[in-house]
Amino acid sequence: MNPASTVSPVTREGGALPTNARSVVITIVGSGGDGVALLGDLLLGMAAEQGIYGMMVQSYGPQIRGGESAVMLRLSEREVQFEGDEADLLVCFRIADLRRFQGAVRLHPKSSVIVESTDPTELPEWLGTTEQPSHRYPFATFENGVEVAGPPKNMKALALITRMLGWDPEFARTTLRKRFGHKPNALSTNIVAFNAELDAEGLASLAHLRARGTALHVETGNEAIARGAILAGLGFFAGYPITPSSEVMETVIEELPALGGRVVQAEDEIAALGMVLGASFGGVPAMTATSGPGLSLMTEMLGLSSMAELPAVIVDCQRAGPATGMPSRTEQSDLFHAVFGGHGDFPRAVLGVYDVVHAREVMSKAFYLSETYQLPVLVLSDAYIAQRRQIRDVPISQTGSVLRRRWTLADGPARFSLDGSHGVNAFRVPGTPGGTYPAAGIEHTPEGLPTSDTSMHHQMNAKRFRKLNAIAAETVGWFRVLGRDDAPHGVVAWGSQYGILREWVEKHPEWRVFLPEIIHPFPLAGFRAWSAGLESAAVIELSYQGQFHRYLSGLTDLSKFRSLGRSGGVPLTSSELARMLEVKS
Amino acid sequence: MTTLKAKDYRSGIEPVWCTGCGDFGVLKGLTQALSDLEIVPERLAVISGIGCSSRLPGYTKSYAFNSIHGRALPIATGLKLARPDITTIVVGGDGDGFSIGLGHLPHAIRRNPDLTYAVLDNGIYGLTKGQASPTTEVDFKQERGLAGPDERPLNPVLLVLSSGCGYVARTHAGNLPHLRETLREAIRYSGFAFVHVLAGCVTYQTPSYAEQIYQRCDLLPADYDPTDLIRAMEVARGPRFQLGVIFRRDPGVAPRMGEMEGQAEGGVWPPVTQPLGQEPPSDVEFPGG
Numbered sequence: 001m002n003p004a005s006t007v008s009p010v011t012r013e014g015g016a017l018p019t020n021a022r023s024v025v026i027t028i029v030g031s032g033g034d035g036v037a038l039l040g041d042l043l044l045g046m047a048a049e050q051g052i053y054g055m056m057v058q059s060y061g062p063q064i065r066g067g068e069s070a071v072m073l074r075l076s077e078r079e080v081q082f083e084g085d086e087a088d089l090l091v092c093f094r095i096a097d098l099r100r101f102q103g104a105v106r107l108h109p110k111s112s113v114i115v116e117s118t119d120p121t122e123l124p125e126w127l128g129t130t131e132q133p134s135h136r137y138p139f140a141t142f143e144n145g146v147e148v149a150g151p152p153k154n155m156k157a158l159a160l161i162t163r164m165l166g167w168d169p170e171f172a173r174t175t176l177r178k179r180f181g182h183k184p185n186a187l188s189t190n191i192v193a194f195n196a197e198l199d200a201e202g203l204a205s206l207a208h209l210r211a212r213g214t215a216l217h218v219e220t221g222n223e224a225i226a227r228g229a230i231l232a233g234l235g236f237f238a239g240y241p242i243t244p245s246s247e248v249m250e251t252v253i254e255e256l257p258a259l260g261g262r263v264v265q266a267e268d269e270i271a272a273l274g275m276v277l278g279a280s281f282g283g284v285p286a287m288t289a290t291s292g293p294g295l296s297l298m299t300e301m302l303g304l305s306s307m308a309e310l311p312a313v314i315v316d317c318q319r320a321g322p323a324t325g326m327p328s329r330t331e332q333s334d335l336f337h338a339v340f341g342g343h344g345d346f347p348r349a350v351l352g353v354y355d356v357v358h359a360r361e362v363m364s365k366a367f368y369l370s371e372t373y374q375l376p377v378l379v380l381s382d383a384y385i386a387q388r389r390q391i392r393d394v395p396i397s398q399t400g401s402v403l404r405r406r407w408t409l410a411d412g413p414a415r416f417s418l419d420g421s422h423g424v425n426a427f428r429v430p431g432t433p434g435g436t437y438p439a440a441g442i443e444h445t446p447e448g449l450p451t452s453d454t455s456m457h458h459q460m461n462a463k464r465f466r467k468l469n470a471i472a473a474e475t476v477g478w479f480r481v482l483g484r485d486d487a488p489h490g491v492v493a494w495g496s497q498y499g500i501l502r503e504w505v506e507k508h509p510e511w512r513v514f515l516p517e518i519i520h521p522f523p524l525a526g527f528r529a530w531s532a533g534l535e536s537a538a539v540i541e542l543s544y545q546g547q548f549h550r551y552l553s554g555l556t557d558l559s560k561f562r563s564l565g566r567s568g569g570v571p572l573t574s575s576e577l578a579r580m581l582e583v584k585s
Numbered sequence: 586m587t588t589l590k591a592k593d594y595r596s597g598i599e600p601v602w603c604t605g606c607g608d609f610g611v612l613k614g615l616t617q618a619l620s621d622l623e624i625v626p627e628r629l630a631v632i633s634g635i636g637c638s639s640r641l642p643g644y645t646k647s648y649a650f651n652s653i654h655g656r657a658l659p660i661a662t663g664l665k666l667a668r669p670d671i672t673t674i675v676v677g678g679d680g681d682g683f684s685i686g687l688g689h690l691p692h693a694i695r696r697n698p699d700l701t702y703a704v705l706d707n708g709i710y711g712l713t714k715g716q717a718s719p720t721t722e723v724d725f726k727q728e729r730g731l732a733g734p735d736e737r738p739l740n741p742v743l744l745v746l747s748s749g750c751g752y753v754a755r756t757h758a759g760n761l762p763h764l765r766e767t768l769r770e771a772i773r774y775s776g777f778a779f780v781h782v783l784a785g786c787v788t789y790q791t792p793s794y795a796e797q798i799y800q801r802c803d804l805l806p807a808d809y810d811p812t813d814l815i816r817a818m819e820v821a822r823g824p825r826f827q828l829g830v831i832f833r834r835d836p837g838v839a840p841r842m843g844e845m846e847g848q849a850e851g852g853v854w855p856p857v858t859q860p861l862g863q864e865p866p867s868d869v870e871f872p873g874g
Binding site: 235236238262264266267268270271272274275276277278279280281282283284286300301304308428430431432433434435436437438439440441442448449450 | 596598625626627628629630632635640642643646647648649650651652653656658659660661662663664665666667668670671688689692696
């Protein structure tokens with residue numbers, strides 16, 4: 001079986017999708033305690049149960065707990081990887097809280113707005129204007145002019161929103177009973193608030209979406225990463241808590257031990273990757289997950305993984321950097337670190353994640369490359385994918401055998417033989433009689449013995465880098481293209497830009513898009529073929545320096561490509577993309 | 586099975602240590618201890634970081650790993666948790682274990698995997714030619730003009746005792762029978778075992794350093810009770826080096842990570858009973874293929 005031909009056909013998308021699919025964008029803004037996240041979660045869960053697609057992202061102030069909170073929820077008749085940028089409905093419990101989300105929340109001329117009736121504040125101008133009058137609703141409860149805890153605001157809003165969506169109130173009540181069945185007091189409080197008499201006079205209705213009737217699956221990017229790894233044969237996980245990747249470890253803790261695997265919360269990220277390499281030295285497929293600061297700490301171990309030829313999968317859920325940066329905010333600025341980070345010359349592969357659905361698939365590819373070629377494989381996710389909740393088709397349980405590391409009897413070739421096929425030799429798993437060998441981070445002979453012989457060092461480098469050639473040959477088709485092949489304008493981007501660009505090419509047929517799945521080694525032949533005949537082109541990314549543009553510039557002639565990156569923080573919006581690409585939206 | 590002798594645990598590679606280095610004694614004592622325990626080499630892993638003493642794994646017949654500076658403990662922990670069937674020994678020096686790698690030590694201790702950690706403490710950085718280590722004595726630093734003349738050395742035995750280590754012993758590289766017995770019992774202990782091995786550096790310490798240190802050593806008295814933690818800490822704080830098992834907790838008292846109920850055999854991949862064979866990479870199958 002040749003994985004290149006069977007696993008990674010070039011995915012062509014854009015034309016065949018039901019572009020008449022309708023969607024609804026709902027934005028809810030409030031303070032800590034308003035239950036904004038719970039409200040979004042309930043709506044998303046109810047959508048999935050009916051067979052409506054969608055996704056939800058959350059946004060917070062600078063602290064990860066407490067403070068202002070917003071959810072952006074998009075429900076759709078087809079799968080979406082982009083939350084939309086102009087709200088069809090904005091629900092705001094406190095107008096002052098909107099300030100934090102400038103740029104992330106916008107209205108269009110037909111938007112409905114529901115705000116707290118006692119809030120005297122005007123809606124800010126940057127929000128945009130709607131032809132619809134704002135609907136004022138008394139969410140808050142007051143005693144002697146002071147706001148006190150009353151019937152939950154989020155349940156009152158749930159009643160309004162479900163009515164606007166045309167959803168049966170009894171379905172909402174059933175959902176609440178399931179969610180709060182184990183907390184009778186909370187349940188009755190919530191039901192009372194939900195049932196409170198609604199004054200929905202003048203409230204426009206939202207699109208009544210077609211439901212498939214069969215339940216769909218809700219998953220976050222981090223859950224999908226963890227589950228994809230487990231399906232790919234993960235046997236050992238070590239990690240250290242860090243926003244926005246922690247839920248990878250939390251999911252692995254919940255799901256891996258029951259399957260016989262081991263999980264350790266290490267004392268730091270250096271130890272986490274060290275433990276992964278120890279387990280891998282023992283023959284067990286192993287991984288860690290982290291974010292930028294953790295990847296920085298792991299960098300020396302990354303070189304050891306490549307030098308000692310120990311498979312390891314490292315997931316980096318990128319956040320805005322450098323240093324502590326903005327921990328809960330997304331960015332695509334760890335690219336250089338993933339591709340080039342570390343001292344010395346060593347091969348590694350770098351994969352990018354497109355969305356929650358792809359997160360499962362990419363993990364099987366990461367383990368395949370890592371175990372087959374005995375080197376570190378980095379998987380770059382980001383906060384935007386990691387923390388989103390996306391509704392997808394129910395995953396089909398994967399069949400087929402789990403990947404195996406090659407291993408050998410004692411009379412096989414030397415562990416680091418220069419003659420190995422594609423630079424790879426059979427792995428010696430501890431426990432194999434006669435298979436003992438020294439592994440080392442120090443430069444070594446084919447037998448693993450320390451050497452400072454210049455010629456041997458060069459030959460070993462050449463041997464190790466042969467793996468990269470083999471990977472490049474095997475992964476020529478590991479990319480996605482969107483739009484028409486003959487579109488005159490092109491965008492090249494990677495990772496989570498997939499979601500917005502998929503919809504962009506549907507609305508703008510004069511654009512085509514190239515998104516590598518494997519970033520290093522880069523699928524250059526596919527890229528060159530894709531870019532043939534372009535009149536103009538741009539690289540789009542969330543990186544102030546334009547890391548992706550610079551990286552590509554070192555690989556091929558990019559003179560036709562403008563570099564249109566910006567710092568991360570919030571994902572790109574369609575109107576922003578139109579501005580960047582100088583297209584009238 | 587023929588009886589394995591100490592030399593059967595040697596890889597055949599000649600050590601590059603200086604003539605008279607204390608590390609030779611440790612290599613000899615370790616291989617003797619392994620032969621006493623009849624551990625077959627293919628079930629043995631010896632893991633180290635970087636330093637003179639960290640070269641030791643390459644001189645043993647084992648699944649050896651000379652990794653990076655200060656990180657032997659996490660690597661050994663990962664190996665032991667993934668492969669509980671492999672006897673795993675960690676060796677290293679005072680700089681590797683007590684300076685760059687110190688942050689890992691209390692965590693390895695509290696996880697309590699079944700590892701033996703032997704620190705070959707010569708009170709100096711030998712590989713990088715004679716800088717002060719965390720255990721270099723103040724007088725020596727002042728005399729030689731080394732960094733940190735006013736920084737006191739740390740006390741490794743007190744440190745591991747206060748971290749909750751279940752097995753703490755000290756020995757001297759020049760006393761081969763004692764070294765052999767100490768390492769053997771440490772390997773036999775089920776849980777994390779720490780062995781402080783006093784060793785000399787003939788090149789960057791004074792030539793008589795090993796002998797001077799040995800003059801400051803006493804064997805623990807025959808009636809010493811190693812289960813008394815307070816007494817063990819007093820021993821650790823004493824002006825002289827007490828040799829022997831300073832503290833030993835019943836291994837049944839603290840759980841060993843990876844051996845909790847229901848997890849004892851989980852996660853071992855591939856199962857060691859599986860027939861061995863070679864597969865070309867193109868035959869590798871993976872999910873979704």
